[in-house]
Amino acid sequence: xxxxxxxxxxxxxxxxxxxxxxxxxxxxxxxxxxxxxxxxxxxxxxxxxxxxxxxxxxxxxxxxxxxxxxxxxxxxxxxxxxxxxxxxxxxxxxxxxxxxxxxxxxxxxxxxxxxxxxxxxxxxxxxxxxxxxxxxxxxxxxxxxxxxxxxxxxxxxxxxxxxxxxxxxxxxxxxxxxxxxxxxxxxxxxxxxxxxxxxxxxxxxxxxxxxxxxxxxxxxxxxxxxxxxxxxxxxxxxxxxxxxxxxxxxxxxxxxxxxxxxxxxxxxxxxxxxxxxxxxxxxxxxxxxxxxxxxxxxxxxxxxxxxxxxxxxxxxxxxxxxxxxxxxxxxxxxxxxxxxxxxxxxxxxxxxxxxxxxxxxxxxxxxxxxxxxxxxxxxxxxxxxxxxxxxxxxxxxxxxxxxxxxxxxxxxxxxxxxxxxxxxxxxxxxxxxxx
Amino acid sequence: xxxxxxxxxxxxxxxxxxxxxxxxxxxxxxxxxxxxxxxxxxxxxxxxxxxxxxxxxxxxxxxxxxxxxxxxxxxxxxxxxxxxxxxxxxxxxxxxxxxxxxxxxxxxxxxxxxxxxxxxxxx
Numbered sequence: 001x002x003x004x005x006x007x008x009x010x011x012x013x014x015x016x017x018x019x020x021x022x023x024x025x026x027x028x029x030x031x032x033x034x035x036x037x038x039x040x041x042x043x044x045x046x047x048x049x050x051x052x053x054x055x056x057x058x059x060x061x062x063x064x065x066x067x068x069x070x071x072x073x074x075x076x077x078x079x080x081x082x083x084x085x086x087x088x089x090x091x092x093x094x095x096x097x098x099x100x101x102x103x104x105x106x107x108x109x110x111x112x113x114x115x116x117x118x119x120x121x122x123x124x125x126x127x128x129x130x131x132x133x134x135x136x137x138x139x140x141x142x143x144x145x146x147x148x149x150x151x152x153x154x155x156x157x158x159x160x161x162x163x164x165x166x167x168x169x170x171x172x173x174x175x176x177x178x179x180x181x182x183x184x185x186x187x188x189x190x191x192x193x194x195x196x197x198x199x200x201x202x203x204x205x206x207x208x209x210x211x212x213x214x215x216x217x218x219x220x221x222x223x224x225x226x227x228x229x230x231x232x233x234x235x236x237x238x239x240x241x242x243x244x245x246x247x248x249x250x251x252x253x254x255x256x257x258x259x260x261x262x263x264x265x266x267x268x269x270x271x272x273x274x275x276x277x278x279x280x281x282x283x284x285x286x287x288x289x290x291x292x293x294x295x296x297x298x299x300x301x302x303x304x305x306x307x308x309x310x311x312x313x314x315x316x317x318x319x320x321x322x323x324x325x326x327x328x329x330x331x332x333x334x335x336x337x338x339x340x341x342x343x344x345x346x347x348x349x350x351x352x353x354x355x356x357x358x359x360x361x362x363x364x365x366x367x368x369x370x371x372x373x374x375x376x377x378x379x380x381x382x383x384x385x386x387x388x389x390x391x392x393x394x395x396x397x398x399x400x401x402x403x404x405x406x407x408x409x410x411x412x413x414x415x416x417x418x419x420x421x422x423x424x425x426x427x428x429x430x431x432x433x434x435x
Numbered sequence: 436x437x438x439x440x441x442x443x444x445x446x447x448x449x450x451x452x453x454x455x456x457x458x459x460x461x462x463x464x465x466x467x468x469x470x471x472x473x474x475x476x477x478x479x480x481x482x483x484x485x486x487x488x489x490x491x492x493x494x495x496x497x498x499x500x501x502x503x504x505x506x507x508x509x510x511x512x513x514x515x516x517x518x519x520x521x522x523x524x525x526x527x528x529x530x531x532x533x534x535x536x537x538x539x540x541x542x543x544x545x546x547x548x549x550x551x552x553x554x555x556x557x558x
Contacts, residue, residue, distance in 0.1 A: 171475040175475035245480070248479045
């Protein structure tokens, strides 16, 4: 049997040498708008909100005129709001013209790519202070239109075969179930965990636990005089097709992230300038990115090759391994996706992501808290803003500013964010350190 | 149809112009037998607009999947002849054979090439 092409293994000859930055880069500010469906708010408004919050987050202040350049991640605004050219538009909206602005697109990983461009621009010595942002305005379209727009990031073969994004991840789930003997109950652990973190995040789209949803449905039935549904626990609720209908088997509504509007941005500066802005900067110690192949060409559907390559690149650069990452945000666009990422990034062994989640390892008080923000599932997923919103959460946690959802890890200093675009077509992994 | 690298013999479906193994650009057409096994699938209830036009949706889901061809390469295609309303009964590993649902003259219809369960036990 012929394998589908060169498959990258852990000692890659395609990665010739360890990556490094020629000049260190530090994150000294971060802001994000609330995520949700906002009929009255557009991209400029949401981004200005994130920008204002970022300015307020810089401990010793920043004069916006000192920003040298902008890199903006955005995926779908051309389609959903019929406007492109978001780099220049946002530079203008923030009063930063004539500072150069560049839009970066990598599907749902757009703003993680913008972040990398910002890092490279500073590391090269060309700029000292860079604003990196991401924005998406999705809720003005119907679900079907959004699904069609997003599926532009799948491969043409997948679209032709009738695959949607939930369909792709549904298929991945069936392969995972088949290989490791897992099932829907195991994935529900991810959903329940994300929903228990989300109420603690004031910027999250769904600030409700699964029990809150259950109660609300019961109250609604009571007020309408209908028979009151009764579920023994969260899983029974999630198994109820009236409460949790199927989208693309085995993905149900509660396995899928929502449609969202939102923006996020961070301020990057050359490491030697960081003290001018804060005494608690986060240093960019590892960045990785990789490209992936379509479903049909993947040798193993229970893992993303691009995840493993991006992680390897970042770990090598940082001189760290997965055990040293104390907290991470991963791209849980679907429940099964979180499980694959946990394993691909090396946090747990292949096939053990579900058990680790059930045992609480990834919970707020676990040994490896994952998606303390509520993840894409609950925080929301305005696609072009997600990569930076993940880094925003790491910023809050590493600086002990996460309030009620602050993880109780002693000497918390290293966090990471994993962003994915398409059906694994673009994957990034970023490691930050507070020194 | 797929393509075969004349330098290293690697097979690709859909056909590629550059070999992923040896980077050769000397590839030739190769016909596949059209039999294989189901690797992964989804039964899709929330259909995209082009499938909605064919009448698929909440009350009529359709099945699509990843098929490992007998020759090795994998492809994605619609799966017909399975009960998309009862996806829990569909298991990866079943043997499939390719067939054509519509002719080219059936304007506007997609999913011409589909796979169906085959009675053959040998994969």
